[in-house]
Amino acid sequence: MAKVTVDGVEVEVPNGASVLQACEAAGKEIPRFCYHERLSVAGNCRMCLVEVEKAPKPIASCSYPVADGMKVFTDTPMVRNGRRGVMEFLLINHPLDCPICDQGGECDLQDEAVAYGMDRSRFQEGKRSIKDKYVGPLVKTIMNRCIHCTRCVRFCTEVAGVPELGATSRGETMEIGTYVEKALTTELSGNLIDICPVGALTSRPYAFASRPWELRKTDSVDVLDATGCNIRVDTRAGEVLRIQPRTNDEVNEEWLHDRGRFSFDGLKRRRLDRPWVKRDGKLRPATWAEAFDAIAARMKGLPGERIGAAVGDLVDAEAIVALKDLMAGLGSHNLECRIDGAAVDASRPDFWRFNTTIAGIDEADALLIIGSNPRQEAPVLNARIRRRTLAGTFPVGYIGPRGVNLTYGHDWLGEGPETLRALLDGSHRFSEALGRAERPMLILGRGALARPDGAAVLAAAWQVASRHNMLRPDWHGFNLLHLFGGQVGALELGFVAPPDLAPPGPPQALWLLGADGFDASRIPADTFVVYQGHHGEAAAARADVILPGCAYTEKEGTWVNTEGRVQRGRLAVHPPGEAREDWKIIRAASEVLGARLPYDTLAAVRARLVEVNPVFARPDRLERRGCEDKSGPAGDPGSLSDAPFALPISNYWQADVVSRASETMAECARVLLPAVPERIAAE
C-alpha cells in the first residue's frame, strides 16, 4: 500500500494504482476522456492533468503510478490552465453541432467544456472533416466529432474480442474506423455508444428521437437472455425509446448485449392487444367477458388430468406461480416449462443453476464448455470468460461444433458425446488440464440437453464435474447455461410434472403461458388451447382463446437469471390496448373456472412466491454455494448417443418473440448473419 496525499487528504491505495485512482479514493473527481475503469490505460487525451509536488510539469494522472508519500494537487492554477489548454486543443476540431447531436445532455465533452472551456475560439484555420463510416445497423458514426480517445478501439479489442476497429493515419489526419468498410461482428456493439465520451458513436435506432432529460427512466432487468443484465428503460409518452445497461458488478458489470438493448421496437409490433375467441373455426375479436365465458364453457368440469399447462421462455415468476396454483386447483399435474425439450433435471437446484455464479468465473482456473456457444447465448457472460482468459493461465476446452469463434482461444476437444465419455474415464488429454486446476468449472449449454439423450448428457456432465473435483463444499463448478430470462424462474417454482405421474392421454385443454417457438402442429387438433402472451406467433394462431398479456417492460415482475439470482423488473410503460398483467389474468380466470386463487394484490402473490420457494424472499442477493450433495441427476451416461452437439441459437439477433418482431433486429440479421463466421477454420 502507498500513502498518497491528495489536496491535503491522505489516502492509502495499493502499489501500482494510478494517481487518478488515488484521487478518486480521496473523493476528487478528475476529468477524463480516454480513461475507462474497465479498459486498459491509453493516456492519450491528457485531460486528467494534475500537479505532483516536485514534478516540473503537470502529469496525466490516469497513466502515472503512485509512489509512497506522493503529494498530489488537483486544483492549482497550473492544473486548471493545463486542462484549459487541453480542452482548447480538443475543441479545435470538434464541430459545434451540439444542437443536432444525440449525445447532447449526456456528453462528457459538453460537461467538461463548461468547466474548462473558453468562451471564444482562437482558431482561424479550417476545421478537419472526416467522412462518416458505416459500422453496422446499430451504431451510427459522426466521425467529425471523434476526439481520438480510442476507447472504442480498446473496447472492441479487449472486451468484445473482435479487433475490428482501429485508427489509420496519425496526428491531425487520424481516423477511427474498420479499415475496410464492414459491420462490426460483435454482439456487444451497443456498448460502444455508451463508452464513446462524445457523440461520435451514437445509437442508430435512437437517432434524433429524444433528449435525455425528456425521458422517464425505469430500472428493470433484461430477460432476453439468461444473464439477467440490469437495465434502465428510457421511455417517453408511453413508448420505450431506448434501453441502457445499469452497473451491476456481479452480473453484467456495465455492458449489455445488442439483442437486449435494441430489440425493444419489437414491443410495438405483432402485439396481442385484445382477447380473441375462435368461433366457427375463425378467431374473432372479443371482450374479456366473452373470452372467459369461452374458457369456462370448455374447461369447467374437465377432469384435472386432461388439462395441461406450459410456460414459455420470458414469463415472470408471478404469472408462473399463479398458473401453477390454478392448475393445482383444477387438479392437474401436467405442467411443463421445458418447451424446448431440454432434459433439465428439476429435482435439485444444483442441476439447473449456474452454480459457480457469473462473478465466480473470475476465480476459476480451468473451463470446459459442453454444447454451448456462450458468445451467442450469453454475450455479456462470454465477455467475462474472455477477460478471465486474458488475466492468466486459463485452459478452455470446448465440446461442440468445430470452429466456433468464442472470441478467445480454446481447445476444441470434439464434436459430440464421445469426448464426454473419454473425459469420464479420464483418458482424454484435457482431463489432465482439469486435474491440475484448483477451481475447474464446466458450462453445460441448455441446448445440449434438448435432444433425445439429454438426460444422459446431463448425467455425464455431472459425473465429469464430479470426477474432476468440481463438486466440493467450497467450490461448485457445475453450471447450466440457460437461454432466456424466464426459464430458471419456472424451474425454481417447480413448474414441471412429477416424474412418476404420466398423463392418461393427450390433454383436452392446454393453457400456454407465453409458450411459443415450438412446433404448434404437435398439439392434437381437438385440444382446446388458451394462449396467453404478448406477441402473436404460431402458437397464438393455433389457439382457441387468446388472452393478451404484458411484455417484460410493461409489468412489475420477478425474473431469475441463470445463476438463480432473483431480480425485479418494473413497469416502464403501460401495456397496449386491453392487455393486462399476466398474474391478474390468471387470477380472473380462476374465478370463472371455480378454483379461486387466494391472492388479490402483487404483495400477496409475492408472498406466495416466497412460500413456494424461499429464494424469492431475497431479490438481488445471491449466496455462493458449494456442492453439498454429490449424487447425480437421474439419467444414465451409458445411454449417450453419438450424435454431435448442435447449437440451440443459430440466429442470435432473432432468438425470441420480441426480437423476431423487431425491425432493427431483422436488419441486423440481414446484414450480419452471412458475415458472422459460424464456422471458421480451427485455430
Added chain:
Amino acid sequence: MSFMLRLSSALSGRKIGTDRFGNVYFEGKRKLPVYGRARRWVIFNGPDDPTMVPPEWHAWLHHTTPAPLSETKRYAWQKEHQPNLTGTPAAYRPAGHDYVGGRQRSNGGDYEAWTPGS
C-alpha cells in the same frame, strides 16, 4: 386604427402602401440619428397582431429589403400567409386532444396489433 395614430403617422411619415390584408405601412420622413435610416411601421387592419404581416412586407418592415417584395408574383409552392392562430378556436390541436374528441389510446405510443394470419 385610432385617430391619434393616424394623425401622427400622417404628420411624421408617409404612406408606402397597403398589403392584401389591408394593413397600412409607413416610413418616417427623417432618418433616425443613431441608425442612419428611417423608421418603418405598420397600422394593422384589425387588432394589433404582428403575425398579420405577410412575408413580403415583413422583409421591408425589418429593413431586409429596400422596397416591399411583389405581392403578385406567386410560385406554385408558395402557401398563403396565415396569422398565428394560437389561442383561437382555429388553433392546431393534436389527435386525442380534449377539444377534438379527447379519445386517446391509454398506452400513448403507436403499436401494430397482431391479427390472425399476419
